[in-house]
Amino acid sequence: MSEIFTPVRVGRYDLSNRLVMAPMTRSRAGDDDGVIAGYVADYYAQRSGAGLIISEGVYPSASGKGYVSTPGIETDAQVEAWKKVTDAVHAKGSHIFMQIMHCGRISHPSMQPDNALPVAPSAIKPAGQTWTAIGQQGFVTPHELTVLEIQGVIADYRATTRRALEAGFDGVELHAASGYLPEQFLSNGSNKRTDEYGGTIRNRIRFVLEVLAAMVEEAGGDRVGIKISPEMNFNDVVDDNPQALYWELVEELNQFDLAYLHLTRQGTPEMNYHTLLRPRFRGPYLMGAGLNKKTAEAAISAGKADAVVFGELFLANPDLPERFQQGTTFNSPDRSTYYGGDEKGYTDYPTLKVAEPV
Numbered sequence: 001m002s003e004i005f006t007p008v009r010v011g012r013y014d015l016s017n018r019l020v021m022a023p024m025t026r027s028r029a030g031d032d033d034g035v036i037a038g039y040v041a042d043y044y045a046q047r048s049g050a051g052l053i054i055s056e057g058v059y060p061s062a063s064g065k066g067y068v069s070t071p072g073i074e075t076d077a078q079v080e081a082w083k084k085v086t087d088a089v090h091a092k093g094s095h096i097f098m099q100i101m102h103c104g105r106i107s108h109p110s111m112q113p114d115n116a117l118p119v120a121p122s123a124i125k126p127a128g129q130t131w132t133a134i135g136q137q138g139f140v141t142p143h144e145l146t147v148l149e150i151q152g153v154i155a156d157y158r159a160t161t162r163r164a165l166e167a168g169f170d171g172v173e174l175h176a177a178s179g180y181l182p183e184q185f186l187s188n189g190s191n192k193r194t195d196e197y198g199g200t201i202r203n204r205i206r207f208v209l210e211v212l213a214a215m216v217e218e219a220g221g222d223r224v225g226i227k228i229s230p231e232m233n234f235n236d237v238v239d240d241n242p243q244a245l246y247w248e249l250v251e252e253l254n255q256f257d258l259a260y261l262h263l264t265r266q267g268t269p270e271m272n273y274h275t276l277l278r279p280r281f282r283g284p285y286l287m288g289a290g291l292n293k294k295t296a297e298a299a300i301s302a303g304k305a306d307a308v309v310f311g312e313l314f315l316a317n318p319d320l321p322e323r324f325q326q327g328t329t330f331n332s333p334d335r336s337t338y339y340g341g342d343e344k345g346y347t348d349y350p351t352l353k354v355a356e357p358v
């Protein structure tokens, strides 16, 4: 049997296999109320063959929203809708962590309360555009958070962690990848602060560590994970010494006894971050991005990862674990239905034909 299908302990939980469904924004919530549609529970339940599901990014406060029709978990209606998801996944015997995603400057006033400016560590406009309810719009120069406001954002992560647990999630993942707010603090291209949150690496990692401390106080380290993506350079976030930055960050993560470290992207040909950082982290290691069955199995058997994370393959193949086991082909993802829409391209990907009983 493939080692992917052996059980593994991740934080507080014994997962039935080492397959993890990647967090994927699918924009199936009401744009006004941030409440996920009823069929979202079906989507996650269909993919419960994974030992662990990481939910799409959920904003920790209205100002953390950066994409149209993405969900929140602030209001009672939002929490109630998520309960249906966690119940459905648990009924199928799987586990689900909620990803907390604050987009920071990767947003637009049209998505912000009172059309305010998005927030960031520094007032630096990212290059590029974003899709909004009023069409394609250029990013704007964000509002630089004051120290007091930073404390407010951290409090939002704490409250969101509490609400995620109330909604039945097994844990929470801090989205510190892909150029969103936590990575904006980490990286010296987007963080030019001169106070205790900017400058040295020690100062730039402070925000992430304080957010994690708050989340861990609510949930316990064994119900908190973190996702990072060194040198992905997505959303115009760059750092001029990422090896040193992540080397120090990961060492500091060890103090929290986290459920896992989730790292996507191998890095550059010169620098394989899995090789660099996996030995540095004392805890379960989730490897993601660009994997297939063969590379995932190789990573597990070589001890390079404890679990393997699949995005697009899981999106298009609700029964991915079964397909891996049977060695069959895969459905292709329909990229036109990734973000927004309805059940089409969401809950209607076919599973393998079940043999008729004779």
Ligand SMILES: Cc1cc2nc3c(=O)[nH]c(=O)nc-3n(C[C@H](O)[C@H](O)[C@H](O)COP(=O)(O)O)c2cc1C
Pocket: 022, 023, 024, 025, 026, 056, 057, 099, 101, 175, 177, 178, 227, 264, 288, 289, 290, 291, 309, 310, 311, 312, 313, 338, 339
């Ligand atoms: C439609 C879509 C939405 C995504 N949304 C998120 C997200 O909300 N949070 C996140 O951390 N990553 C997000 N990702 C990135 C995935 O988690 C994953 O890292 C990426 O797809 C690479 O893995 P793969 O090669 O197995 O697809 C998204 C990817 C896709 C395809």
